[in-house]
Amino acid sequence: MPVTGRFAPSPSGPLHFGSLVAALASFCQARSQQGRWLLRIEDVDTPRVVSGAADQILHDLEAFGFSWDGPVLYQSDQFERYRYYLEKLLAEGSAFACECSRRSLREQGVDSGPLGQIYPANCRHKNLSPEGHSIRLNTESATSVAFVDQVYGRFEMNLPATVGDFVLRRADNIYAYHLAVVVDDELQAVNEVVRGADLLENTCLHILLQQRLGFSSPRYLHVPLVNNALGVKLSKQTGASPIDHENTARQLLAALEHLGHSPEAGLRNCRPDEVLDWATANWNPVRIPALPATSAEAIED
Numbered sequence: 299m300p301v302t303g304r305f306a307p308s309p310s311g312p313l314h315f316g317s318l319v320a321a322l323a324s325f326c327q328a329r330s331q332q333g334r335w336l337l338r339i340e341d342v343d344t345p346r347v348v349s350g351a352a353d354q355i356l357h358d359l360e361a362f363g364f365s366w367d368g369p370v371l372y373q374s375d376q377f378e379r380y381r382y383y384l385e386k387l388l389a390e391g392s393a394f395a396c397e398c399s400r401r402s403l404r405e406q407g408v409d410s411g412p413l414g415q416i417y418p419a420n421c422r423h424k425n426l427s428p429e430g431h432s433i434r435l436n437t438e439s440a441t442s443v444a445f446v447d448q449v450y451g452r453f454e455m456n457l458p459a460t461v462g463d464f465v466l467r468r469a470d471n472i473y474a475y476h477l478a479v480v481v482d483d484e485l486q487a488v489n490e491v492v493r494g495a496d497l498l499e500n501t502c503l504h505i506l507l508q509q510r511l512g513f514s515s516p517r518y519l520h521v522p523l524v525n526n527a528l529g530v531k532l533s534k535q536t537g538a539s540p541i542d543h544e545n546t547a548r549q550l551l552a553a554l555e556h557l558g559h560s561p562e563a564g565l566r567n568c569r570p571d572e573v574l575d576w577a578t579a580n581w582n583p584v585r586i587p588a589l590p591a592t593s594a595e596a597i598e599d
């Protein structure tokens with residue numbers, strides 16, 4: 299089957315060097331296998347969207363020589379799809395409504411796992427109405443979820459013990475990233491997901507959800523995070539500086555080095571699309587170092 303990869307930035311701010319690394323790795327992984335490379339704007343969490351950020355991201359990607367296949371998919375146009383699959387899970391008894399807030403769980407003193415509060419199944423059998431409540435995936439019958447990452451190797455999590463029933467739609471009707479990403483990857487026929495290692499744990503949630511929805515799982519490749527001088531993951535939240543349109547080739551070369559590749563010095567003076575051509579022709583994911591993924595973080599639900 300032809301390879302389909304994607305880059306899926308959230309428009310909560312401009313691209314920074316860490317996002318450039320993820321874009322470059324997913325691009326090279328798809329294009330080096332003569333695959334398609336899609337662009338998806340993950341604006342499902344509408345209150346966190348920064349006005350103008352999506353257009354800026356497209357503009358930045360073009361300035362760095364990236365070209366994607368087909369139209370850009372915006373998650374904000376896909377709410378009907380998410381609703382369809384959520385209702386399917388509810389109807390099958392795989393999901394349930396929950397009246398617990400983050401605060402009430404904190405007051406209850408619930409334990410924390412790698413992705414935040416471990417949900418203690420309070421509402422699993424309450425049969426609450428979905429209206430005005432959050433919806434969670436019932437993980438009761440799930441045991442360990444494992445996958446083999448192309449960089450980090452075998453990764454396994456016991457979801458009921460370390461995460462619990464996770465949120466698919468919030469009480470304010472915002473669909474969770476987990477549901478959106480799984481539905482979109484399936485409907486866009488994405489079969490190779492390349493993204494930052496901060497999402498390794500999240501992948502186990504996605505695989506369980508794929509199984510519940512009868513979707514096949516893509517292959518996964520997580521790339522090492524870029525940390526700032528203090529050892530903290532570069533992100534919009536930690537104030538990483540946006541990529542600039544000067545020295546695009548040099549920034550791409552630095553991203554390639556982060557990914558374990560040794561680009562020729564002469565490429566510094568080339569156009570960014572020429573660097574991308576070199577990168578695609580010389581791409582070897584075996585070279586990517588499995589640097590510790592120390593800053594795992596929960597995607598806000």
Ligand code: GLU
Pocket residue numbers: 305306307308340479492493494497
């Ligand atoms: N939208 C996520 C981010 O910007 C990436 C999600 C993914 O690639 O699955 O961090």
